[in-house]
Amino acid sequence: MSGERNDPWARFRGATRARIALGRSGDALPTTALLEFQLAHARARDAVHGAVDFGRLAADLAPLETVRVRSAAADRATYLRRPDLGRRLDPASAASLPAGDWDLLFVIADGLSAAAVQANAAPLVQACLTRLGGLRIGPVVLAEQARVALGDEAASRMGARLVALLVGERPGLSAAESLGVYLTWDPKPGRADSERNCISNIHSDGLSIAAAADKLCWLATEAARLKLTGVALKEDAPSLSGHDNHNNPRIGRP
Amino acid sequence: MAGYHRDLGDGSRRHRHRFDDLRALMACASPRRSGDELAGIAADSDERRVAARMALADLPLKTFLNEALVPYETDEVTRLIIDRHDAEAFRPVAHMTVGQFRDWLLSYEADGAALAALAPGLTPEMAAAVSKLMRNHDLVCAAAKCSVVTRFRTTIGLPGRLSSRLQPNHPTDDPTGIAASTLDGLLYGIGDAVVGINPATDNVPACIALLEMLDAVRTRFDLPIQSCVLAHVTTTIQAIERGAPVDLVFQSIAGTEKANAGFGVSLSLLAEAQEAAKALKRGTVGDNVMYFETGQGSALSADAHFGVDQQTVEARAYAVARAFDPLLVNTVVGFIGPEYLYDAKQITRAGLEDHFCAKLLGVPMGCDVCYTNHAEADQDDMDVLMTMLATAGVNFLIAVPGADDVMLNYQSLSYHDVLGLRHLLKRPPAPEFEAWLDKAGWLDGQRRLPPWPGGSDVVAALLASAAA
Numbered sequence: 001m002s003g004e005r006n007d008p009w010a011r012f013r014g015a016t017r018a019r020i021a022l023g024r025s026g027d028a029l030p031t032t033a034l035l036e037f038q039l040a041h042a043r044a045r046d047a048v049h050g051a052v053d054f055g056r057l058a059a060d061l062a063p064l065e066t067v068r069v070r071s072a073a074a075d076r077a078t079y080l081r082r083p084d085l086g087r088r089l090d091p092a093s094a095a096s097l098p099a100g101d102w103d104l105l106f107v108i109a110d111g112l113s114a115a116a117v118q119a120n121a122a123p124l125v126q127a128c129l130t131r132l133g134g135l136r137i138g139p140v141v142l143a144e145q146a147r148v149a150l151g152d153e154a155a156s157r158m159g160a161r162l163v164a165l166l167v168g169e170r171p172g173l174s175a176a177e178s179l180g181v182y183l184t185w186d187p188k189p190g191r192a193d194s195e196r197n198c199i200s201n202i203h204s205d206g207l208s209i210a211a212a213a214d215k216l217c218w219l220a221t222e223a224a225r226l227k228l229t230g231v232a233l234k235e236d237a238p239s240l241s242g243h244d245n246h247n248n249p250r251i252g253r254p
Numbered sequence: 255m256a257g258y259h260r261d262l263g264d265g266s267r268r269h270r271h272r273f274d275d276l277r278a279l280m281a282c283a284s285p286r287r288s289g290d291e292l293a294g295i296a297a298d299s300d301e302r303r304v305a306a307r308m309a310l311a312d313l314p315l316k317t318f319l320n321e322a323l324v325p326y327e328t329d330e331v332t333r334l335i336i337d338r339h340d341a342e343a344f345r346p347v348a349h350m351t352v353g354q355f356r357d358w359l360l361s362y363e364a365d366g367a368a369l370a371a372l373a374p375g376l377t378p379e380m381a382a383a384v385s386k387l388m389r390n391h392d393l394v395c396a397a398a399k400c401s402v403v404t405r406f407r408t409t410i411g412l413p414g415r416l417s418s419r420l421q422p423n424h425p426t427d428d429p430t431g432i433a434a435s436t437l438d439g440l441l442y443g444i445g446d447a448v449v450g451i452n453p454a455t456d457n458v459p460a461c462i463a464l465l466e467m468l469d470a471v472r473t474r475f476d477l478p479i480q481s482c483v484l485a486h487v488t489t490t491i492q493a494i495e496r497g498a499p500v501d502l503v504f505q506s507i508a509g510t511e512k513a514n515a516g517f518g519v520s521l522s523l524l525a526e527a528q529e530a531a532k533a534l535k536r537g538t539v540g541d542n543v544m545y546f547e548t549g550q551g552s553a554l555s556a557d558a559h560f561g562v563d564q565q566t567v568e569a570r571a572y573a574v575a576r577a578f579d580p581l582l583v584n585t586v587v588g589f590i591g592p593e594y595l596y597d598a599k600q601i602t603r604a605g606l607e608d609h610f611c612a613k614l615l616g617v618p619m620g621c622d623v624c625y626t627n628h629a630e631a632d633q634d635d636m637d638v639l640m641t642m643l644a645t646a647g648v649n650f651l652i653a654v655p656g657a658d659d660v661m662l663n664y665q666s667l668s669y670h671d672v673l674g675l676r677h678l679l680k681r682p683p684a685p686e687f688e689a690w691l692d693k694a695g696w697l698d699g700q701r702r703l704p705p706w707p708g709g710s711d712v713v714a715a716l717l718a719s720a721a722a
Contacts, residue, residue, distance in 0.1 A: 008713055008714040008717040008718065009434070009717065011430075011717075011721060012430060012431075012433070012434035012437075012717070012721075013434070015428055015430035015431040015434055016424055016428065016430075016431030016432075016434050016435060016660065017425075017660045018422070018423075018424070018431065018434070018435045018438075018654070018655040018656070018658070018660050019655045019656025019657075019658050019668075020434050020435055020438040020655045020656075021438055022655070022656055022668075022670075023705070024670060024705040026674075026705070027670055027673050027674035027677055027678075028670055028674060029656070029668065029670050033656065037633070037656060037657065037658065040658070041627070041632060041633075041665070044627040045627060047627075048627055048628045080592045080593065080596070080628055081288050081291070081292065081592065081593055081596060082292065082593070083292070083593050084292070112627075112628050170591075170626060170627060170628055170663060171627050171663070172627070172658075172659075172660065172662075172663025172664070173627075173658045173660075173663075173665065174658065174660050174663075175663070201425075
């Protein structure tokens with residue numbers, strides 16, 4: 001391509017993060033573009049296979065009380081193959097959870113991006129606390145090898161009426177640190193995805209922590225008032241992130 | 255039902271592998287994949303897997319006409335398969351076992367004409383069964399003999415050609431961003447199958463805005479292409495009612511009535527959509543107006559697989575597809591994730607199975623050669639699958655800028671990949687689109703589309719014209 005002043009793509013580049021106008025080496029990608037792609041993929045893979053430092057996360061959340069649990073998936077390979085195990089608590093963990101009477105419980109699950117959880121989970125919880133006066137909020141549950149539905153079992157055991165589950169989202173090449181939140185009223189095992197509200201794409205180039213906290217607290221307040229979450233609540237909510245790939249109807253539930 | 259069995263070994267090492275019913279036999283005969291293991295129906299040893307294949311090889315093909323894997327009474331896809339079965343077309347292979355059918359498919363006798371005539375006589379379960387006895391290379395060779403040709407503004411699926419879907423997705427459906435990815439792809443000669451956007455927001459006004467933008471690009475450059483916004487079928491029907499320029503109706507489909515209900519569709523709704531789009535008469539060389547996507551694992555994901563293995567239930571989706579004379583069908587093979595297809599070995603195998611079964615059933619199959627970042631796969635693996643599929647005569651491949659879909663957060667093929675395959679294998683795009691490239695003066699003396707020189711007047715003019 002010619003120099004910046006004559007770049008006919010200039011007006012388009014600002015409109016998309018897509019890898020446009022990469023140039024060609026014959027029919028192939030030029031070396032620079034090839035290696036940039038490999039770097040982005042490597043970071044996404046590292047995010048999937050990395051482990052959350054839950055000790056550091058607990059320190060970031062202090063002085064909030066935290067409880068650590070594991071899912072029934074023993075390791076990452078099992079977690080990736082067996083979504084059913086990632087949705088259930090390990091029996092020893094389940095027995096260790098303190099019972100109580102809470103309006104809202106935060107559960108932080110590593111999900112598919114350790115980096116997202118490490119960077120964004122504690123700031124989001126803290127931003128919510130400053131916005132939520134008067135609610136009784138339980139100890140924050142830190143869950144390893146965990147999927148969204150694990151929050152239902154944890155919250156029902158701990159006596160919470162509403163659960164906000166924060167989870168590392170499947171990384172893309174342009175966003176490896178994206179956090180999602182699933183809000184569920186009257187959590188108990190067997191809840192369907194349609195009974196939750198989702199806020200997606202929370203990261204430095206996506207939805208900001210402040211904007212996500214605003215949405216989450218609005219939804220939590222409405223959920224407590226209407227005593228429900230899911231499709232019925234979503235209809236009245238301010239428009240959520242347009243990049244919600246968890247609800248993408250393309251094929252199955254990725 | 256007495257069930258099935260196979261004895262292996264001699265004397266004290268003799269072991270009888272039993273399979274309770276036809277579903278269990280099919281599931282155990284399937285190559286190993288994480289989705290069947292997740293469903294608890296996979297063979298629990300490699301020996302048992304081969305024992306199942308040996309029993310399946312001896313099974314008369316006509317068994318599948320008498321024994322439904324999903325009940326006829328409660329599933330409209332089964333009723334479609336059985337009620338539309340063409341016994342006359344089936345006659346040439348009616349006496350064969352599944353193993354004999356494999357041998358015949360690979361024989362010289364089974365040429366393109368014989369396979370085309372046979373298609374209405376085959377059920378998805380027969381295609382799935384024989385695929386389980388085939389190696390990857392068998393799947394390539396048998397599929398390469400089939401051609402399924404469809405038409406709208408271009409002719410897709412002709413022997414010796416390779417078409418492509420240009421997929422210019424954007425995380426917020428920004429029209430300038432989508433136009434940028436579209437123009438970039440056109441400069442690689444991509445888009446002769448369709449320019450198809452997965453919308454971030456599924457609503458009627460947003461869908462219409464995108465359709466009008468794509469139609470403006472098409473008419474401005476007099477391009478022989480068709481466009482599609484891959485919204486839900488009900489959204490597209492409403493867009494048609496409001497006068498939007500709808501070329502193709504898109505829908506994700508699956509292999510059981512319950513799984514389709516999970517997508518919010520039924521056979522009657524698809525028929526209504528096809529009728530509405532055909533009535534617009536926007537095609538110039540044909541009236542194939544439907545575009546379907548499928549993929550192994552979708553039925554299990556919707557808890558609608560009824561104990562049928564994921565490859566067989568996927569093949570049943572092709573019976574749904576062929577009932578509506580689609581222009582395009584593609585499997586989104588690696589999109590669904592490692593709980594269904596764990597790694598590149600499983601993704602590659604599934605892509606070849608899907609293409610083979612669809613072509614055998616007379617479905618115009620393409621493929622999204624792709625993977626997610628939590629699967630054990632990378633672009634090197636996609637290189638293998640795209641080359642095997644192109645050799646097998648796949649109708650079209652999907653391509654996105656730099657292989658990175660910034661909306662759906664997964665990796666497909668890049669524009670470079672499809673162009674490189676066309677040049678390597680000497681497979682030009684659809685004839686109408688190739689003629690446009692020729693007229694525009696974009697092809698060199700060897701019929702290649704070479705790189706644009708820095709400061710190219712053509713590129714500058716195209717972008718300036720599009721932005722105007």
